[in-house]
Amino acid sequence: MVTSSSVSQTQLISHLLRRAGFGGTREEIDSFVKIGYEATVDHLLDPPTVESMPQDIIRRYHVDQSDLRIQPATGSNWIYRMVTTTAPLQEKIALFWHRVFATGQTKLIQGKVIMTQLQMFRDLGLGNYRDLLLGLSRDPAMLMWLDNQDNHNGAINENYGREILELFSMGVGNYTEKDIYECSRAFTGWTIANEPYNAQKMRNNTARPYGYIGWQFRYDDSDHDHGDKEFLGEKGDLNGEDIVDIICKQRATARFIARHLYHAFVSDELPVPQWPHIGPRDPEAIEIMADAYFKSGYSIGEMLRATFNSDFFKAEAARNARIKSPVEVVVGSLRLAGGYEWPTWDVYDANASCGFMGQSLLAPPSVEGWQGGEDWVSTGSMMQRVNYASKVLGDAERPGVRTMVEELSREVKPGNAAALVDACLERLGYLELEAATRQEIVDFAADQVGGLSGSAGESKNFAAERVVVSILQLAVATREFQMA
Numbered sequence: 001m002v003t004s005s006s007v008s009q010t011q012l013i014s015h016l017l018r019r020a021g022f023g024g025t026r027e028e029i030d031s032f033v034k035i036g037y038e039a040t041v042d043h044l045l046d047p048p049t050v051e052s053m054p055q056d057i058i059r060r061y062h063v064d065q066s067d068l069r070i071q072p073a074t075g076s077n078w079i080y081r082m083v084t085t086t087a088p089l090q091e092k093i094a095l096f097w098h099r100v101f102a103t104g105q106t107k108l109i110q111g112k113v114i115m116t117q118l119q120m121f122r123d124l125g126l127g128n129y130r131d132l133l134l135g136l137s138r139d140p141a142m143l144m145w146l147d148n149q150d151n152h153n154g155a156i157n158e159n160y161g162r163e164i165l166e167l168f169s170m171g172v173g174n175y176t177e178k179d180i181y182e183c184s185r186a187f188t189g190w191t192i193a194n195e196p197y198n199a200q201k202m203r204n205n206t207a208r209p210y211g212y213i214g215w216q217f218r219y220d221d222s223d224h225d226h227g228d229k230e231f232l233g234e235k236g237d238l239n240g241e242d243i244v245d246i247i248c249k250q251r252a253t254a255r256f257i258a259r260h261l262y263h264a265f266v267s268d269e270l271p272v273p274q275w276p277h278i279g280p281r282d283p284e285a286i287e288i289m290a291d292a293y294f295k296s297g298y299s300i301g302e303m304l305r306a307t308f309n310s311d312f313f314k315a316e317a318a319r320n321a322r323i324k325s326p327v328e329v330v331v332g333s334l335r336l337a338g339g340y341e342w343p344t345w346d347v348y349d350a351n352a353s354c355g356f357m358g359q360s361l362l363a364p365p366s367v368e369g370w371q372g373g374e375d376w377v378s379t380g381s382m383m384q385r386v387n388y389a390s391k392v393l394g395d396a397e398r399p400g401v402r403t404m405v406e407e408l409s410r411e412v413k414p415g416n417a418a419a420l421v422d423a424c425l426e427r428l429g430y431l432e433l434e435a436a437t438r439q440e441i442v443d444f445a446a447d448q449v450g451g452l453s454g455s456a457g458e459s460k461n462f463a464a465e466r467v468v469v470s471i472l473q474l475a476v477a478t479r480e481f482q483m484a
Contacts, residue, residue: 009033013040014430015319016308018484019265020044021088022332023429025400041308045126045301047087053080053340061343067112074111075351075361078118082331083340083350093125093300094118095327096264098361101136101168102369103145105362112214113141114362126301129257129293130248133169137240140192140215146367149191151184153225158184163367164247173276174252175232182229186238189224192216248298251290258289261303266313267321268373285312320432320483323376326357328484329385333392333476336428338400356384382482389476393428396465401472409464417446424471433480441474 013032017024021044024032032040058080059066064073082091098118105111117139124132136142142160143149151157161184165175193216229238232246247253259280263269266285270278280286288310289303296302307313324332330350334340340347354361358381359370370376396402404427412420421442425431433441448467475481 009037010430011319011432012037012314014432015314016040016044017088018332018429019313019322020304020308021092022082022328022335023484025336025429026427029430038309041305044089044308045305047090050085050087050090052085053343058343062347067110068115069110071105071111071360071362072348072351074105074115075354075363076347077111077115078361079331079334079347079350079354080340080343082327083334090122090126094121095325096260097121097125097132099264099364099369099372100260101142102364102367103141103362104364108141108144111362113144116214117141126304127299129253129298129300130244132300133164133248134241134244136168137164137187137190137244138217140217143190143192143217144215148187151188151190153188153223156181156184156188156225160184160187164243167272167367169247169256170250170252171256171272171275174250174256179231182231182238183243185225185227185229186231186243187240189220189222190240191218191220191223193218254290254293255286257300258286258293258303261289261300261307262286263372265304265307266318268323271371271373271375272368282312285310288312320480322484323373324482324484325370325372325376326354326359326381326385327361329357329389329482330354332429333389336400337392337395337398338403339395339398341399353384353388357381357388377482385482386477389481390473393476394469394473396469401469404472405465405468408468418442420467421445421471421475424468424475428472428475428481431475431478431480433475433478437478437480441471444474445471 010029010033014024014029016037017029017032020041032043035043058077062073062076064070065077068074068077082088082095085091098121101117101121103114103117105114108114120135120139121132124135137160146160146163147157148160151160158180162180165180165183166172224239226237228235231238231243232250234242234246236242238246256275259269259275262280262282262285267281269275269281285307288306292303292306293299312318330353334350351361355363358376358378364370392398393401396405404424407427408420408423412423421438425433425438445467448470
């Protein structure tokens with residue numbers, strides 16, 4: 001249980017919103033403090049409204065986002081959704097599954113099918129894992145990404161059969177090479193319905209001159225291997241649905257998914273290839289999450305509820321224990337700064353910035369997705385992260401920043417540098433800094449000529465803007481802002 005202290009509630013809810021979303025404004029955090037921590041968890045898992053910038057408005061101003069034929073259009077479209085959504089956990093879980101079930105527009109050429117996949121992640125990503133894994137196995141983007149349209153009776157392609165076990169459910173060490181082969185046999189006949197008439201040109205993925213094809217799933221029973229199979233100890237004429245059922249029953253599956261969730265929502269883990277050799281950071285936490293998986297009938301949402309309400313999630317050591325992904329840095333900064341009430345061309349800059357930092361949406365580096373953790377940080381990427389956040393939150397024309405300047409110039413007395421810095425940190429989502437770091441910023445604020453009242457030849461309004469913006473830029477350059 002959370003403590004009764006208002007400060008503790010504020011810290012916990014700020015922490016929760018950074019993990020279960022992209023951070024919160026002071027107003028959002030304060031409103032959740034009023035209803036309490038566990039009610040906030042309920043709200044995030046089951047939001048009363050799910051709204052974002054309407055697609056018809058976006059397409060009116062960005063015609064390229066109607067057919068989404070290139071990554072800048074597709075990635076930018078998703079940025080709009082993440083920045084403007086009223087259901088941040090829904091987008092965060094879509095981002096989570098996009099990393100785990102990595103699918104790239106780079107191979108598929110078109111973006112519409114991946115946007116359809118992302119919508120499936122929103123719809124099913126917090127629900128029953130069986131439904132999600134079955135949806136993934138029928139998803140046209142995944143079928144084409146891992147070549148299951150080339151998996152035929154008598155000509156087995158093991159790509160999807162291998163990855164559903166190695167990367168999507170159980171992890172290396174919990175199945176055999178024979179299991180991979182038998183799994184692949186079970187998925188023969190799972191293909192797409194509206195492939196181009198010329199099979200030799202299927203990888204063109206278009207119906208020129210009319211545009212790109214919105215593929216649909218098709219099960220071709222005549223191409224399915226109906227022979228008996230043996231998979232993880234179970235025998236019979238197994239189909240893909242049977243394989244998914246068997247996978248979901250395994251304790252290894254629950255632990256594997258729990259470790260992914262821990263890595264994304266609690267604390268940075270080692271890269272996935274090391275998991276068979278090195279155990280989880282917190283084995284007890286993994287078992288708590290795995291128990292929730294089985295007790296709830298494979299519910300991802302209930303695994304997260306058990307996580308968010310747990311002592312290991314609320315512990316002080318868990319706060320600021322994860323390095324933010326580039327998307328978290330970009331989207332979190334934009335949600336604080338505002339300015340996306342209407343379509344704007346700088347959405348393309350936001351999308352490109354994610355790539356410059358090492359996370360190009362819809363273009364994962366491999367089927368393993370992004371490893372995260374320390375892989376996010378290098379000399380170059382850190383400069384990109386700091387510069388982007390500083391640019392966005394240093395722009396006093398953005399409505400969120402403008403509101404901060406106006407409020408602070410009214411509320412904080414000139415000369416009270418410590419109070420001004422603390423008020424700025426509150427407006428950055430109650431950002432908690434190391435004492436020495438905070439003091440450096442306080443010393444800087446105290447040295448600013450004129451403070452909030454303005455110096456000779458400088459208006460009070462301009463002075464307030466200059467000082468507040470400078471403090472915000474220093475705060476987002478700290479280590480703590482780069483962590484979640």
